[in-house]
Structures are given as structure tokens and as C-alpha cells.
């Protein structure tokens with residue numbers, strides 16, 4: 562029901578549409594209806610936003626789940642893991658999508674999916690755990 566078009570009728574709550582009692586200019590029954598109404602609007606806005614970039618977000622989430630399987634967080638400082646590209650590809654890993662990128666030692670490009678980072682070699686990726694690398698900005 563569109564409240565703006567019904568000026569002659571008694572006002573109704575914008576959320577539950579019950580007739581409003583009390584002071585003039587009221588648009589909600591109570592604070593719960595106001596919060597529910599605003600929450601419904603925010604939720605619709607979020608759903609619209611998600612429609613615009615679902616594939617990228619989904620791919621990054623999938624990459625993260627795959628990298629979690631390699632238990633990188635338990636590597637020692639400076640330790641890396643080498644994983645064949647075809648193995649990662651078969652799991653659905655997509656190296657094009659990352660959350661951060663850093664160049665180290667002049668020519669090493671490291672990409673990150675949050676705290677998990679990788680460097681591309683010929684047939685494998687070198688993986689490491691580096692929470693700070695994802696947030697670094699030295700491109």
C-alpha cells in the first residue's frame with residue numbers, strides 16, 4: 562500500500578499498515594516497525610548490490626575455501642608450499658581473482674586472497690600465509 566497517495570485516509574504504519582493512533586505526522590506504530598521497515602529497505606539495497614557483482618565475490622569465496630584446504634596458516638615464517646596449477650584448476654581455483662597484489666624483489670608478483678598469497682611459476686603456484694601482504698600497498 563502506498564501511503565503517499567492516501568492523504569485523505571487515516572494514516573497507516575509504513576511497515577505493518579495498521580491505522581496509526583496518536584500524534585499527527587506519525588509514520589510508524591512504534592520503534593520496532595520503524596526498525597523493521599528500515600531493515601527491509603537496507604536488505605533490498607544489499608540484494609540489488611549483490612546482483613551486480615555476484616560472480617567475482619563467489620569466485621573469491623571459492624578461492625578462499627580452496628586455499629584453506631592447504632593448511633597454510635600452519636606454515637612457519639618464510640615457509641611456502643608448491644601446488645600444481647592443474648590440481649588447483651581441477652578444484653575450481655581461479656588465479657585471476659584476488660583481494661590484494663604486491664610486487665616483491667622487483668619482479669615477483671604475489672596475489673592474495675585475504676591472508677593466503679600466491680606467486681605464479683611455470684606449472685605451479687607458490688603459496689604462503691601472509692596476513693600483512695594482502696594489506697600492503699607498494700605497487
Ligand SMILES: [Zn+2]
Nearest residue numbers: 574577590594
Ligand atoms: Zn506498524
